[in-house]
Amino acid sequence: MTARKPANLLLVDDDPSLLKLLGMRLTSEGFHVTTAESGQEALRLLAREKIDLVISDLRMDEMDGMALFAEIQKYQPGMPVIILTAHGSIPDAVAATQQGVFSFLTKPVDRDALYKAIDEALSLSSIPAGDDSWREDFVTRSPIMLRLLEQAKMVAQSDVSVLINGQSGTGKEVLAQAIHAASPRAKKAFIAINCGALPEQLLESELFGHAKGAFTGAVSSREGLFQAAEGARCSWTRLAICRSRCR
CATH class of the missing domain: 3.40.50.2300 (Response regulator)
Structure with a gap:
């Protein structure tokens, strides 16, 4: 036992x-x-x-x-x-x-x-009581925000996927980083992926990698972000713009 x-x-x-x-x-x-x-x-x-x-x-x-x-x-x-x-x-x-x-x-x-x-x-x-280093980027006394941070701390301990909704500039990636910092995998890498910043024709290659000669200009094999993120956490921004095949 x-x-x-x-x-x-x-x-x-x-x-x-x-x-x-x-x-x-x-x-x-x-x-x-x-x-x-x-x-x-x-x-x-x-x-x-x-x-x-x-x-x-x-x-x-x-x-x-x-x-x-x-x-x-x-x-x-x-x-x-x-x-x-x-x-x-x-x-x-x-x-x-x-x-x-x-x-x-x-x-x-x-x-x-x-x-x-x-x-x-x-x-x-x-996470030791009183150790708030994982949420150091948040300075708030708002009861709503404090409850949100408690929920973030809770979900950080599991392997579930987390969807963070909000307008541009509201701090979605900062919250994602806090969740990662509060998790058992905090010492692993945190990889932020902004799908809107990647050209559609290159997005699949960036995410999954490619072999040498897979397309024009692929002069060598390259590891994708998914492989690089093994054991780490990924934060996706503007995922909705991805084609359904990538999602």
Whole structure:
């Protein structure tokens, strides 16, 4: 059995039998588990106990998992939350992750998928408390921006693709660099690719590389940006202008 980092987990489910079963499984893995049978009880526990991660059922009476997540974010922005549901769908999962839920898993939960999600969520603490060097380019007291940065820190710990929308000059690439700096791959390269700055006829060659003689002027083989970025993170700007074949 792989030794896991000790952590305090809060499990929330209005089904006592399922709550007890999952609690026993996670306790056997070395986690300290606290349980709540409602969203309101969970909020009371969060107010007085140190919790590192919340795992909540989606469908519950009075306050469902997403409503609980919204309340948690008001008082503890950045607290990782994993949602479990027996009624999951792809649109539900997309909506939940867009709102900042760390992971959305369908019941019956695959053991390995659950433990992987827990380990990744807890890796948020890999950035020491008070170490804000990853976000040094942001100077703000705006509650909205502070929450955005907490979400950026959270998503940085996973391997998901991130879409950053905004007008030109609003700092999309700066935010992308901050996400990279907060990630476990921060020591790897950060490669920014501005698709608008590359001529369409050369874009495919720049991205994927080419062999010597592949086209007129290709006097030698060249490594593409994708190969150069192996193990690193890429930031794409103006991706929409790419032809569908490149996308």
